[in-house]
Amino acid sequence: MKSAKQSDVKDDQKFTILLDDHSLGSLNSQIESFERERKILLDLSNDITKVREKNDLISLFSSRIKGLFYFTHAIVTLIDDQKQTYTPFLLDHTASPIKDHSQYADLIHAHFPLNEPFINQILRSDGPEFFLLDQIMDQPGSPKFLRMNYEAGIREILMTPLRSKMKTIGFLHMYSDRKDSFCKDFISTIKGIAPLISGAVSNIIKNEEIAYKERVNDVLLSVSNDMVTVRDRKDLLKVINFGLKKLIPFTHSVMTVLDESGQTYNAFLTDEESRPREFSKYTEAISNPFPVQDGIYDVAAQSGKPAVFNMKSFDISKAPLWFRLNYVAGAREMVIKILPEQGTARHSLILFANGNSTFDEKAIHIIERISSQLSTAASNISANEEILSKEQEKSFLLDFSQDIAGVRTKDDLEEAISSVLQRVLNIRLSMIRIIEDDGVTLSPYMYDKNMFYGEEPVFKELASKNISIDEYLTAKVLNSKQPVIFNIAEEEKKGNSARYLYFWKKAGLKNAYGAALRVGNQNLGTLWLLTDEVNLTLLKGICAQISIAISNIRANEKVLTYKKMLEVENDHLKEQIHTIYNFSEIVGSGAEMQKVYHLISLVAESKSSVLLLGETGTGKELIARAVHNASPRKNKLMIKINCAALPANLIESELFGHEKGAFTGATDRRIGKFELANNGTLFLDEIGEMPLEAQVKLLRVIQEKELERVGGKNTISVDVRIIAATNRDLEEEVKAGRFRSDLFYRLNVFPINLPPLRDRLEDIAPLANFFVGRYSKNSGRKVNAISPGVIQELKSYLWPGNVRELEHLIERSVLLTNETVLREVHLPKDRTATKNEVVDLASRTLEEVERSYIIDIIKRCSGKLSGRGGAAEYLDIPATTLHSKIKKLDIQKSEYFSG
Incomplete structure (x- = not known):
């Protein structure tokens, strides 16, 4: 049997057990919670150790924690100690309520200062800190992402410092759109896993x-290997674009090269493919030299x-x-980077980059590492280009020399020069001027008409203007052994007002190049180019080839000109040889012709102009040749031109000549009559028919003794003796305008x-016999005489056509006769007087006119009144009627017959 004491002890034990059972449930609950938290942390730790991609970490973290507590999203930011800023590192893009915000892309690359009030509070804390957004977002210095999240529905934020090796390396940001989301257990859990997050972030x-270093080394090694194979700028650009862009997110690149003087730099290579395309003139701009x-x-x-x-910091x-x-x-x-x-x-x-912070320390380090290789590659390319350029220059000059060797005409040369300058060198020919035979004048020889588009009036002035070799710019070029570079602005400052400076400036150029064209030591002319830069060595070689070509062309042109002149002179000499008259002997010795001979003797030796007047057919050309043959110029040509036989639009070309292409149909250069007659005589027949427009130019040439071919620009001096002839009354023509x-x-x-x-009756018989002898021989007839009756008929005829009409009449009569004596001539039926014989009719009576006319006819018939060849026959009246009229008009025999 148990004692009472024992009974009490058992009761106490029962009470104790009852108490333990009461608190055991709470304890077990805590144990289970800790166990579950421990298991989550353990599982999260195991998962974190397997994470390789940084954004996977935040997604894993969020999914695990969201199994325990409620929040919307989380991010991790890292601290940059050097810049004293923090910037986003891990982002949950899917869960972020501001992912669609217009500033989100800039936000995730932004740097936020550490000296903000609420950030300082977190830095001093040993664990997570909880904030209500509406209490901190408007505080001075608060980051803008707080308000952006608040406007997207976020109300709370839990900020946790992330530390590694006693140093804060960043922050864990957790957001919620509910109030009281971050309880003690939530905060305790986050505090527990903060070291895991810090470790994961550090790893x-x-x-x-x-990985970055390995990638950089791999890329730079690949770039280095690629640079070994680089041979030109295009290859180098590919290496930069496909290699360097793997490490640095730039938009486009440029490489420059310093000039020899060290004062300017310009583009060595430009990134045509990746450069911005909003400006079309970029390549041109970067190609220009910059100080x-x-x-x-x-x-x-x-x-x-x-x-x-x-x-942005520059004054643009x-x-x-x-x-x-x-x-x-x-x-x-x-x-x-200066390499x-x-x-x-x-x-x-x-x-270049379109955003800021592209070229950070990593980018700078990469550029430093690759700079030596880039410099070596660029220098090798420059050396190769120089060698290739010299080889190309030699090859080009050889090809150009071969092309020039085949040039025969100015047009061929112009095409060759245009090809070499524009297509090969990409420069424009301004003008080539050639020194004329006087050794002083420089005349335009070749130019690019397209250069003067829109400025035609000034162009025509320049294209037709000759200059002197003493002109300032020209003299500098001709006196220099090398091509001369003229700075347009500097020339203007010097007060140089040459008109062609206007075109150089209008073309947008800073410089113009002038080079002398020479053959041996003799200056041939000047060549001007429109360009700001040119290979002077190549230009010198081109000028040498062009000089030889122009010299050959001009020599060939002179040969052709002399050849044509000789051909023309030969034609004229043949014409003179085959002329039907012997010009040294004029048929006729009557009183009237004696007066003419006297005048010829007076004027022949002089240089004076001669004007031959008279009716058609009186032998004006014959007299002109007589004057020429009696003059000091007789050994030179007398060139004839009939002013009435040429269309008005061709007279100028005939007189002065024309250049090739001067007008439609002018396929070759033509030497005018004035040039052919130089130092000789020019016979202008029918001068009264010349149009007024041509008269003006003829007068200028006669007065100034110099001319310009149609379409030409050069002035040609001539020494010509003028003999003009006309059957018109020039004084009346002058009065009539x-x-x-x-x-x-x-x-x-x-x-x-x-x-x-008709005023040389005594010369009719000698002239008739002269023509009979000539045409008898030409036609094969054997006519050797003229009957007296025929002579009488010839003297009685008025001869409106003068000597020409007599010649043709005798030629026809010889052909119609079969005898040795010319017995019949076929005179025209119309025997009326010419207008020159009917003088002052209005002041005379009919009877006086009739009396004078009958006396004249009887004189022509040598006093014979009737019969064949008599005056009655020519008057077409009966002999009796003639006798009646003689008696009625009181005509005395002494008036018509001298015995």
Whole structure:
């Protein structure tokens, strides 16, 4: 049996057991909660150790924790100690309520300062800190992502510092759109897993650094291998684009090269494919030289390492053109690395980016590592290009020399020059001027008409204007052994007002090139080019070839000209040889012709102009040749031109000649009559028929003794003796306004009036016998005499056609006769007097006119009144009627018969 004490002990034990059972449920619940938390943390730790991608970590973390507690999303940010900022590192893009916000893309790359009030509170804390967004988002210095989340519905944020090795490396941000989401258990759990997150983040950072270094090494090794195979700029650009872009997210690149003087730089290669396309003139702009002292290049050169520029910080209006164009296209940041000098070339690399912070320390380090290889590659390319350029120059000059060797005409040369300058060198020929035979005058020889489009009046002035070899710019070129570069702005400052400076400036050029054309040591002319840059060595070689070609063409043109002149002279000599008259012996010795001979003897020895007047057929050309043959010019040509036989539009070409292409149909250069008659005589027959327009130009040539061919630009001096002839009354023509008075006075220096045949009765028989002898021989007839009756008939005829009519009448009569004596001639039936014989009729009576006319006819019939060849026959009246009229009009025998 148990004692009472024992009974009490058992009761106490029962009470104790009852108490333990009461608290055991709560304890077990805590144990289970801790066990579950421990298991979650253990599982999360195991999963975290398997994570390789950083965004997978935040997704895994969120999914595990969301199994225990409610929140919307979480992110991890990292601290940049150097910049004293923190920036997003791990993001849950799927769960973020602000993922569609317009500023979200900028937000995930932004850097936020550490000196914000609520961030400082977290840095001082040893665990998670809970905040209501509406209490902190508007505090001074609060980051903008707080308000953006609040506006998206977020109300609470739990910020946990992430520490590694006693150093805060970042923050865990957890957000909720509900109130009281972050309870003590939630905060305790986050505090417990914070070291796991810190460790995972540290491992990810280290792995990323290792992977990045390996990737950088792989890419740079690949780039290095690729550079070994680089042979030209295009290959180098591919290496930069496909290699360097794998490591640095730039938009486009440029490489520049410093000039030999070290004062300017320009493009070495441009990124045509990846550069912004909003500006079409980019390549042209970057190709122009820029001064080193531009606040960009010089700064980069002084820094010694890649220099990063925030393009927004520059005064765009004062920046270089290439900088402005890139800025307009969207570039906001750039880095310039002056590459190590290799040989004589100094290159630089410029990379552009559309956003900021592209060129960070990693990018700078990569550029530094690759700079030496880039410099070597660029220098090798420059050296190869120089060698290739020299080879191309030699090959080009050889080809051009072969092309020039086949040139025979000016047109062929112009085509060859146009091809070599425009298609090969991409420059324009302004003008070639040639020194004329006087050794002083430079005349335009060849030019690019397209250059003067829209400025035709000034162009015509320049194209037709000759200049002297002493002209300032020309003299400098002709006196220089090398091509001369003229800076247009500087020439204008010097006060040089040459008109062609206007065209150079209008073409948008800064410089113009002038080179002397020479054959041996003799200056041939000048060549002017429109370009700001040209290979002077190549230009010198081209000029030498062009000089030889022009010299050959001009020599060939002179040979052809002399050949044509000789051909024309030969034709004229043949014409003179076959002329039907012996011009040294004029048939006729009557009183009227004696007067003419006297006048010829007076004027022949002089240079005076002679004007031959007289009816048609009186032998004006014969007298003109007599004057020429009696003059000192007799050993030169007498060139004849019939002014009435040519259309008005061809007279100028015939007189003065024309250049090839001067008008439609002008396929060759033509030497005019004035040039052919130089130092000789020009016979202008029928001068009264010349149009007024041609009279003006004829007068100028006669007065100034110089001319220009139609379509030509060169002035040609001539020494020509003028003999003009006309059957018109030029004084009446002047009064009527059909002939210029000044030309008339210039020609009428020494007039010679040729008598009509009707006033030379004593010369009719000698002339008739002369023509009978000629045409008998030509026709094969044996006519050797003229009957007295025929002579009487010939003397009684009035001869309106003068000697020409007599000649043709005898020719016809010889052909119609079969005898040795010409017994019959076929005179025209119309025997009326010419207008020159009917003088002052209005002042005379009919009886006086009739009396005078009958006396004249009887005189012509040598006093014979009736029978064949008598006056009655020619008057067509019976002989008895004639006797009656003689008696009625009181005509005395002494009036018509001299015994």
